[in-house]
Amino acid sequence: MTDLKLRPAAPADIKLLFSWRNHPGVRSVSxxxxxxDFGSHERWYTTALQDPNILIWxxxxxxxxxxxxxxxxxxxxxxxxxxxxxxxxxAQQGQTFGGSILILxxxxxxxxxxxxxxxxxxxxxxNPGSLRLFERVGFxxxxxxxxKEIGQG
Numbered sequence: 481m482t483d484l485k486l487r488p489a490a491p492a493d494i495k496l497l498f499s500w501r502n503h504p505g506v507r508s509v510s511x512x513x514x515x516x517d518f519g520s521h522e523r524w525y526t527t528a529l530q531d532p533n534i535l536i537w538x539x540x541x542x543x544x545x546x547x548x549x550x551x552x553x554x555x556x557x558x559x560x561x562x563x564x565x566x567x568x569x570x571a572q573q574g575q576t577f578g579g580s581i582l583i584l585x586x587x588x589x590x591x592x593x594x595x596x597x598x599x600x601x602x603x604x605x606x607n608p609g610s611l612r613l614f615e616r617v618g619f620x621x622x623x624x625x626x627x628k629e630i631g632q633g
Contacts, residue, residue, distance in 0.1 A: 484580040486588060489536035489549065494525050497549055503570040511602070532557060535592055539568075539581040547577045550585040554593060561598040562589055566610075578613045586617075590631050601626045 489497070498521045501510075528534045533556065539548040548568040554561070564585065568578050589596055602625050603610045611621065619626035 483542050485540045486537040486584045487540060489538050493538055494522060496546060500567045500569055505570050537585060537588060539577060547572045548581050550581050552589050560595055561600060562596050564599050564601045579617050582617045586630055597629060597631055599628050599630055
Protein backbone atom coordinates (compact mmCIF):
# COMPACT_ATOMS: atom_id res chain seq x y z
CA MET A 481 0.00 0.00 0.00
CA THR A 482 1.08 3.55 -0.68
CA ASP A 483 1.95 5.84 2.23
CA LEU A 484 -1.03 8.19 2.43
CA LYS A 485 -2.68 10.41 4.99
CA LEU A 486 -6.29 11.42 5.40
CA ARG A 487 -7.47 14.85 6.36
CA PRO A 488 -11.03 16.01 6.90
CA ALA A 489 -12.64 17.53 3.84
CA ALA A 490 -13.03 21.29 3.95
CA PRO A 491 -15.27 23.81 2.18
CA ALA A 492 -12.34 24.68 -0.11
CA ASP A 493 -12.37 21.10 -1.52
CA ILE A 494 -15.74 21.56 -3.19
CA LYS A 495 -14.49 22.22 -6.74
CA LEU A 496 -11.96 19.39 -6.62
CA LEU A 497 -14.54 16.86 -5.44
CA PHE A 498 -17.05 18.15 -7.98
CA SER A 499 -14.54 17.63 -10.81
CA TRP A 500 -13.71 14.09 -9.66
CA ARG A 501 -17.36 13.10 -9.15
CA ASN A 502 -18.41 14.62 -12.48
CA HIS A 503 -15.65 12.89 -14.48
CA PRO A 504 -17.25 10.54 -17.07
CA GLY A 505 -15.21 7.55 -15.82
CA VAL A 506 -16.37 8.08 -12.24
CA ARG A 507 -19.99 8.72 -13.24
CA SER A 508 -20.03 5.51 -15.28
CA VAL A 509 -19.53 3.43 -12.11
CA SER A 510 -21.70 5.52 -9.79
CA UNK A 511 -25.29 4.92 -8.74
CA UNK A 512 -26.25 7.92 -10.84
CA UNK A 513 -24.34 8.31 -14.08
CA UNK A 514 -25.97 11.64 -14.90
CA UNK A 515 -23.72 14.72 -14.90
CA UNK A 516 -24.02 16.82 -11.76
CA ASP A 517 -24.73 20.50 -11.79
CA PHE A 518 -22.55 22.57 -9.48
CA GLY A 519 -25.47 24.12 -7.58
CA SER A 520 -26.82 20.72 -6.52
CA HIS A 521 -23.34 19.54 -5.58
CA GLU A 522 -22.74 22.70 -3.55
CA ARG A 523 -26.00 22.29 -1.60
CA TRP A 524 -25.25 18.62 -0.89
CA TYR A 525 -21.62 19.26 0.08
CA THR A 526 -22.39 22.18 2.39
CA THR A 527 -25.02 20.09 4.18
CA ALA A 528 -22.80 16.99 4.32
CA LEU A 529 -19.93 18.86 5.97
CA GLN A 530 -22.28 19.85 8.81
CA ASP A 531 -24.02 16.49 9.22
CA PRO A 532 -22.76 14.48 12.25
CA ASN A 533 -23.68 11.28 10.40
CA ILE A 534 -21.44 12.03 7.41
CA LEU A 535 -17.64 12.10 7.45
CA ILE A 536 -15.62 13.01 4.37
CA TRP A 537 -11.85 12.70 4.15
CA UNK A 538 -9.36 13.64 1.47
CA UNK A 539 -6.52 11.20 0.78
CA UNK A 540 -3.15 12.92 0.39
CA UNK A 541 -0.03 11.40 -1.15
CA UNK A 542 3.36 11.79 0.53
CA UNK A 543 3.78 15.17 -1.21
CA UNK A 544 0.47 16.44 0.21
CA UNK A 545 -1.42 16.32 -3.09
CA UNK A 546 -5.05 15.10 -3.04
CA UNK A 547 -5.45 11.68 -4.68
CA UNK A 548 -8.93 10.65 -3.59
CA UNK A 549 -11.80 11.02 -1.17
CA UNK A 550 -13.83 8.70 0.98
CA UNK A 551 -17.20 9.37 2.54
CA UNK A 552 -18.72 7.45 5.44
CA UNK A 553 -22.38 7.81 6.28
CA UNK A 554 -24.41 6.42 9.18
CA UNK A 555 -28.19 6.18 9.11
CA UNK A 556 -28.35 7.66 12.63
CA UNK A 557 -26.01 8.53 15.49
CA UNK A 558 -26.67 5.25 17.28
CA UNK A 559 -26.32 3.16 14.11
CA UNK A 560 -23.77 0.34 14.24
CA UNK A 561 -23.09 0.43 10.50
CA UNK A 562 -21.85 2.96 8.01
CA UNK A 563 -21.81 3.05 4.23
CA UNK A 564 -18.58 3.95 2.44
CA UNK A 565 -18.13 5.64 -0.89
CA UNK A 566 -14.74 6.26 -2.46
CA UNK A 567 -13.54 8.27 -5.43
CA UNK A 568 -9.94 8.16 -6.57
CA UNK A 569 -8.68 11.06 -8.67
CA UNK A 570 -9.33 9.83 -12.23
CA ALA A 571 -5.74 10.74 -13.15
CA GLN A 572 -4.47 8.48 -10.32
CA GLN A 573 -6.63 5.39 -10.88
CA GLY A 574 -4.73 2.14 -11.16
CA GLN A 575 -2.32 3.11 -8.38
CA THR A 576 -2.64 1.66 -4.88
CA PHE A 577 -4.26 4.78 -3.45
CA GLY A 578 -7.76 3.31 -3.13
CA GLY A 579 -6.78 0.50 -0.79
CA SER A 580 -4.75 2.81 1.41
CA ILE A 581 -7.60 5.29 1.61
CA LEU A 582 -10.06 2.55 2.64
CA ILE A 583 -7.75 1.19 5.36
CA LEU A 584 -7.18 4.66 6.78
CA UNK A 585 -10.91 5.42 6.63
CA UNK A 586 -11.66 2.31 8.68
CA UNK A 587 -9.40 3.63 11.47
CA UNK A 588 -11.03 7.07 11.27
CA UNK A 589 -14.53 5.58 11.45
CA UNK A 590 -13.63 3.63 14.60
CA UNK A 591 -12.08 6.74 16.16
CA UNK A 592 -15.03 8.99 15.22
CA UNK A 593 -17.92 6.59 15.70
CA UNK A 594 -16.99 3.92 18.31
CA UNK A 595 -20.39 2.19 18.00
CA UNK A 596 -19.92 1.33 14.33
CA UNK A 597 -19.18 -2.38 13.87
CA UNK A 598 -19.83 -2.85 10.17
CA UNK A 599 -18.97 -0.88 7.09
CA UNK A 600 -20.72 -1.46 3.78
CA UNK A 601 -20.13 -0.42 0.22
CA UNK A 602 -22.26 -0.92 -2.87
CA UNK A 603 -20.31 -1.79 -6.00
CA UNK A 604 -22.09 -1.99 -9.32
CA UNK A 605 -21.65 -5.18 -11.34
CA UNK A 606 -19.90 -3.35 -14.18
CA ASN A 607 -17.15 -2.12 -11.85
CA PRO A 608 -14.86 -5.13 -11.26
CA GLY A 609 -11.89 -2.91 -10.35
CA SER A 610 -13.75 -1.49 -7.37
CA LEU A 611 -14.93 -4.94 -6.36
CA ARG A 612 -11.32 -6.18 -6.30
CA LEU A 613 -10.25 -3.09 -4.36
CA PHE A 614 -12.76 -3.69 -1.56
CA GLU A 615 -12.05 -7.43 -1.44
CA ARG A 616 -8.30 -6.74 -1.17
CA VAL A 617 -8.87 -4.84 2.08
CA GLY A 618 -11.12 -7.48 3.64
CA PHE A 619 -14.66 -6.80 2.44
CA UNK A 620 -16.90 -9.78 1.64
CA UNK A 621 -19.35 -9.61 -1.25
CA UNK A 622 -23.07 -10.05 -0.56
CA UNK A 623 -25.03 -9.40 -3.76
CA UNK A 624 -24.00 -5.92 -4.94
CA UNK A 625 -22.94 -4.97 -1.39
CA UNK A 626 -19.61 -5.59 0.24
CA UNK A 627 -19.39 -5.68 4.02
CA LYS A 628 -16.66 -5.75 6.63
CA GLU A 629 -16.95 -6.14 10.39
CA ILE A 630 -14.66 -3.75 12.24
CA GLY A 631 -13.67 -2.91 15.80
CA GLN A 632 -13.97 -6.44 17.11
CA GLY A 633 -11.66 -7.48 19.89
